[in-house]
Amino acid sequence: MSFSFFKPSRPKTPPEVVKSIRDSLIALDTKTVAEVKALEKALEEVEKNFVTMRHMLSGDGEVEPNVEQVSQLTLEICKEDVIGLFIHKLPILGWEARKDLVHCWCVLLKQMAGSTYCCVQYIENHLELLDFLVVCYDNKDVAVNCGKMLRECIKFPTLAKYILESTSFELFFKYVELPNFDVASDAFATFKDLLTKHETAVSEFLTAHYEEFFELYEKLLTSANYVTRRQSLKLLSEFLLEAPNSHIMKRYILEVRYLKVMMTLLKVFVANPNKPCEIIVILAKNHERLLTLLQNLTIGKGADDEQFEEEKDLIIKEIERISRLPNVAC
Structure with missing residues (x-):
């Protein structure tokens, strides 16, 4: 009797993992809905690569992640422009792949290369990616995934400041009132983080854009939706009472043109x-x-x-x- 022994395949190195991820994401461009089987196979390949990436970043439950490999993987992802692919391909990924991507995104943004956050620095150099994530609230299938990714970005002052000052920020006044409750709630969570996570940036933004911001905000305070009114009023009291916003608060509570909402606001104050x-x-x-x-x-x-x-x-x-x-x- 003879036995055959199969040598287990060698684990991929970080550069090999990143190359596989990149190639599989780019391959999605060549597949169309008409080629259903080809597209399904391409998406399966992406999902398999994301599982590998997740294990390398977070371990598999039995083996802890290797710090050096995590660092190398992060650097390769930035170097090979894979972050942009993550964001742009998100809408066509399957449910499991999106879930794994969001998990990996949260880990990747926290990784430092020397004295800098590698992925954050990449996004700082490609700020249009943040606009893409914001606009994804219009797609209910990926809105919550994009929301989680955005809130991870907002933890960093430079990225939060960009969103606040971008034209995309105004979209939140629409998103928080979308008919889909889950999407609207997630959008409000992101909106709240933008106005509360970084006091100095928010104070500078409100000072520079006082008129435009409060004209839009008044619509939330007088919304026909009770939940919107309640959440917006609570949020208003939170960011107005931050020390750097004291001058904004003094101006706002004495504004004659906001008499319609003054009674509600005075009940808070x-x-x-x-x-x-x-x-x-x-x-x-x-x-x-x-x-x-x-x-x-x-x-x-x-x-x-x-x-x-x-x-x-x-x-x-x-x-x-x-x-x-x-x-x-x-």
Whole structure:
């Protein structure tokens, strides 16, 4: 009796893994929907390569990742322009491949080469990739995947700053109200990160784009969708109360043209029993102007008129109480 022994295949090196990934992603360009079997085979090849990449980056549950291999793989991915392929091919990948790609993306962005984040630096040099990810919210099949990838990017100040200042940012005011609840919720999570993760960048953005931003934001605060109104109001109070945004907050809460939403906003700032000291000082110093505005503030006759007047009286009384406090100062 004779036995045949098969020598196990040699594990691929990081450059070989990256080459396989790159070739399989590029091969998708040559396959069309008309060639269903060919396309399915190409997608299977991509999925297989992504599994290999995931194991190399995160281990397989039994073997821990090799730090040197992870570093080499990351450098090769940047050098061979594979990051761009990841993003542009995402919409045509299968569910499993997208899931593995998002996992790997989160790992790759954290990898440093020397003193720099290699993949982040690559994206800084190809900022149009961020615009592509934002626009992918229009595709409900990949919107949540792209959202996760975007939020990983937003962790880095330079990338967050670019999105804030790009024309793509305005799309979020539409995306947070999309009819698909999962997509809208994910878009709002990304929108929130953009406005809360980097205080200095946000303050600079709001200062430079005050008019345009708050005109768009007012539409969210007065949206017909209750969830949108509630989330937007909560988010507004979060980023306005950040220390670098104090000048924005002072300007905003005294804007006459936002009287339509002032009552709702004042409930956040005034009726809150745990008001920050700075809010109390602002209300005390500006109590005369605020009281005048409130006393002249009315809404059209309707079912909400009585509740509006009750809330207005409550806020007026609280402002009057604050105005009588001795020596209000932080």
